[in-house]
Amino acid sequence: MSDRFTATYLIETAHPLQEAAETMAGEQSAGTFVRVPGESDELRERYGARVEQIRPLGEVPGPSLPGSRPPKGEASPRYRQAEVTLSFPSDTIGTSLTGLWTAVSGNLFELSPFSGLKLQALTLPTAFTDAQPGPGFGVVGTRELTGVQGRPLVGTIIKPSVGLSPTETATLVSKLCGAGLDFIKDDELQSDSPHSPFAERVGAVTRVVNEHADKTGEKVMVAFNLTGDVDEMLRRHDLVREHGGTCVMVNVLTVGLASLQTLRKHAELPIHAHRAGWGILARHPLLGMEYPVYGMFCRLAGADHLHVNGLRNKFCEPDASVIASAKACLAPLGNAAPALPVFSSGQWAGHAPDTYAALGSADLLHLAGGGILAHPDGAAAGVRSMQEAWAAALAETPLDDYARTHPALKSALERFGS
Amino acid sequence: MSDRFTATYLIETAHPLQEAAETMAGEQSAGTFVRVPGESDELRERYGARVEQIRPLGEVPGPSLPGSRPPKGEASPRYRQAEVTLSFPSDTIGTSLTGLWTAVSGNLFELSPFSGLKLQALTLPTAFTDAQPGPGFGVVGTRELTGVQGRPLVGTIIKPSVGLSPTETATLVSKLCGAGLDFIKDDELQSDSPHSPFAERVGAVTRVVNEHADKTGEKVMVAFNLTGDVDEMLRRHDLVREHGGTCVMVNVLTVGLASLQTLRKHAELPIHAHRAGWGILARHPLLGMEYPVYGMFCRLAGADHLHVNGLRNKFCEPDASVIASAKACLAPLGNAAPALPVFSSGQWAGHAPDTYAALGSADLLHLAGGGILAHPDGAAAGVRSMQEAWAAALAETPLDDYARTHPALKSALERFGS
Numbered sequence: 001m002s003d004r005f006t007a008t009y010l011i012e013t014a015h016p017l018q019e020a021a022e023t024m025a026g027e028q029s030a031g032t033f034v035r036v037p038g039e040s041d042e043l044r045e046r047y048g049a050r051v052e053q054i055r056p057l058g059e060v061p062g063p064s065l066p067g068s069r070p071p072k073g074e075a076s077p078r079y080r081q082a083e084v085t086l087s088f089p090s091d092t093i094g095t096s097l098t099g100l101w102t103a104v105s106g107n108l109f110e111l112s113p114f115s116g117l118k119l120q121a122l123t124l125p126t127a128f129t130d131a132q133p134g135p136g137f138g139v140v141g142t143r144e145l146t147g148v149q150g151r152p153l154v155g156t157i158i159k160p161s162v163g164l165s166p167t168e169t170a171t172l173v174s175k176l177c178g179a180g181l182d183f184i185k186d187d188e189l190q191s192d193s194p195h196s197p198f199a200e201r202v203g204a205v206t207r208v209v210n211e212h213a214d215k216t217g218e219k220v221m222v223a224f225n226l227t228g229d230v231d232e233m234l235r236r237h238d239l240v241r242e243h244g245g246t247c248v249m250v251n252v253l254t255v256g257l258a259s260l261q262t263l264r265k266h267a268e269l270p271i272h273a274h275r276a277g278w279g280i281l282a283r284h285p286l287l288g289m290e291y292p293v294y295g296m297f298c299r300l301a302g303a304d305h306l307h308v309n310g311l312r313n314k315f316c317e318p319d320a321s322v323i324a325s326a327k328a329c330l331a332p333l334g335n336a337a338p339a340l341p342v343f344s345s346g347q348w349a350g351h352a353p354d355t356y357a358a359l360g361s362a363d364l365l366h367l368a369g370g371g372i373l374a375h376p377d378g379a380a381a382g383v384r385s386m387q388e389a390w391a392a393a394l395a396e397t398p399l400d401d402y403a404r405t406h407p408a409l410k411s412a413l414e415r416f417g418s
Numbered sequence: 419m420s421d422r423f424t425a426t427y428l429i430e431t432a433h434p435l436q437e438a439a440e441t442m443a444g445e446q447s448a449g450t451f452v453r454v455p456g457e458s459d460e461l462r463e464r465y466g467a468r469v470e471q472i473r474p475l476g477e478v479p480g481p482s483l484p485g486s487r488p489p490k491g492e493a494s495p496r497y498r499q500a501e502v503t504l505s506f507p508s509d510t511i512g513t514s515l516t517g518l519w520t521a522v523s524g525n526l527f528e529l530s531p532f533s534g535l536k537l538q539a540l541t542l543p544t545a546f547t548d549a550q551p552g553p554g555f556g557v558v559g560t561r562e563l564t565g566v567q568g569r570p571l572v573g574t575i576i577k578p579s580v581g582l583s584p585t586e587t588a589t590l591v592s593k594l595c596g597a598g599l600d601f602i603k604d605d606e607l608q609s610d611s612p613h614s615p616f617a618e619r620v621g622a623v624t625r626v627v628n629e630h631a632d633k634t635g636e637k638v639m640v641a642f643n644l645t646g647d648v649d650e651m652l653r654r655h656d657l658v659r660e661h662g663g664t665c666v667m668v669n670v671l672t673v674g675l676a677s678l679q680t681l682r683k684h685a686e687l688p689i690h691a692h693r694a695g696w697g698i699l700a701r702h703p704l705l706g707m708e709y710p711v712y713g714m715f716c717r718l719a720g721a722d723h724l725h726v727n728g729l730r731n732k733f734c735e736p737d738a739s740v741i742a743s744a745k746a747c748l749a750p751l752g753n754a755a756p757a758l759p760v761f762s763s764g765q766w767a768g769h770a771p772d773t774y775a776a777l778g779s780a781d782l783l784h785l786a787g788g789g790i791l792a793h794p795d796g797a798a799a800g801v802r803s804m805q806e807a808w809a810a811a812l813a814e815t816p817l818d819d820y821a822r823t824h825p826a827l828k829s830a831l832e833r834f835g836s
Binding site: 047066067069106112192195233253254260262277278289 | 485
């Protein structure tokens, strides 16, 4: 098996499970509705995907997705779910990450025997993972650049998302640097725009960040959203580096896997991967792909920071899914360095203890927007409340106890803890 | 409105429709759970997305997607669907196509008030569309390169998808050229692999294609699948051009929008856009985005050929959706040239009349795999059967009548027309 990679899917079908699984394997090898000349048994055997395992999961009342076709002549089809593992010969894709993506997703989601199909997990040969660059910085490199050790990085997002001029942004960033943040990021909606041209924003913001570093010795990491076409992204990366910036951000689902790969080849700064649009790929339990798989693609391609949502977020994702995604960032993956999981969405100090308990690690970036900027005593108190909450969490002290001697945390609990 | 772009969504929610729509608009502007300093009413007014129209569509029995949250304290929530149009000020994204993508998709699909959200349509200011390159060749350029006028191009896919060596592929392509095809493409699964290195395949295949052209004066268009990271794609494009090839193919969902943009900037050959993996984005009626929208992104970015599935395909997509996608390729879109819609999946001669009747145009590429290669009288007869079927369709003659004097079509009807 060491020269094969495997993909595990949750499927739903009214067809016999073995037959349905064979259809998946066939679509990813021969792929036509009649056998064609040249498609010998030997070639099928050598290059075809293979059904490795089928674990039946039971019947469901009806199809989860419309459009599937039951077996011919079946008047009252019964829909069953199962976990199916396929294996593919590495020789079909070599060490191409885009080849892997096409092989394990491809046309599968449209196949008519299926009323549900979701990619859940991948296992990859070491020769494959070792051929990918992986994160250039990851957890360790990000900690080195920021000087933050032994606790999570605390960060925020520049808000409002759109509308601020470069000067207004720099004024806000200056204030946020003064507030003690480790990390600040552009909003995913703000890259390059008439009211905030990328180059002007980078110039204005790095000036205040560098001034702050000169004064305090602490270089706040600012993730500049360079999302654009690939040429633009590479130019923007160089501009950030030239100005002494220490991080670039990209909306990975907007630009795509190959763009991320190419950015990584060129990059000399950590890549902060935002997952805007992710809901399309995973919102439905029987369609798409789980984030740990998508995150694996991004990490192998070279993303250093990966957004994973946050506990009790404002979105639809359950906490267990958030934690599984974050754990995947830190899990062993060949030679690839761990990526830093980024927790965000409706976060504030109160999320620290549960996050720590569930993740079992302090290797994360905790982003709060309103949870810092709307703290009743101001942004500096907002940052302090986050740091205090993490100190309490790491010491396994209840927040309420810790808050007795820590007024910033106390105010945060009163304001946001309803 | 001319300086704003609009996005129309099908939504489903248990919240009041106006409130839900405002949440969508808010997420795409301020984007935090409490109002933050700096977010003035004036700034909201100037840079915020705006709800333009809400068209209620009625109640549904229950939520289409799990994970949504009904209004607080609502014991028996009622889920309604509606069509919502938002408008966004162009100033937030300038003329950035990746900016547009993030603005109209972004985090929307994960928002907790929604049990369904699908992007259905976009309208864009002329200043925006005119700033995009669009197809470099499109319908007209592809017809010029192939010399095919007044009828659809007929093409096939190299099968089996994987396993053939470059020499075996060239032998097959030579045979297919001899069979009279206008167009041949790599399978989406075959790009660069140990058993078929891209450069070797291009060398071997272009040799036989060029020989055929020297002999007959007809240059068959071969779409070489150059999917890879962006550097690889640009190098592969140059290699194809240097060998006298006339088309490159890319799996657009694998590489992503920014990669397509960058390929287009560089490309001197038509870009054949394959949509492997598309099912994730559109299979569910209440999640993701409709293909005419995705196709608009690809066309503006510069795709010349766009896969649209085929009538009575082997997948789940209904015929009406296929035709809507194909029509969108040909519809006016600022200065962008029409893209060539590519019909494929379980296609054979019998699909010509319905396809022509529904599309109302002969500007398409009709791909058949088994429908040509498994024709009982061989591939040349398979191609003839397709051409004959299209001649019949364009003349509005029933296939059975036409087949009386056209044996290749007759055999196809007997073999595939059960």
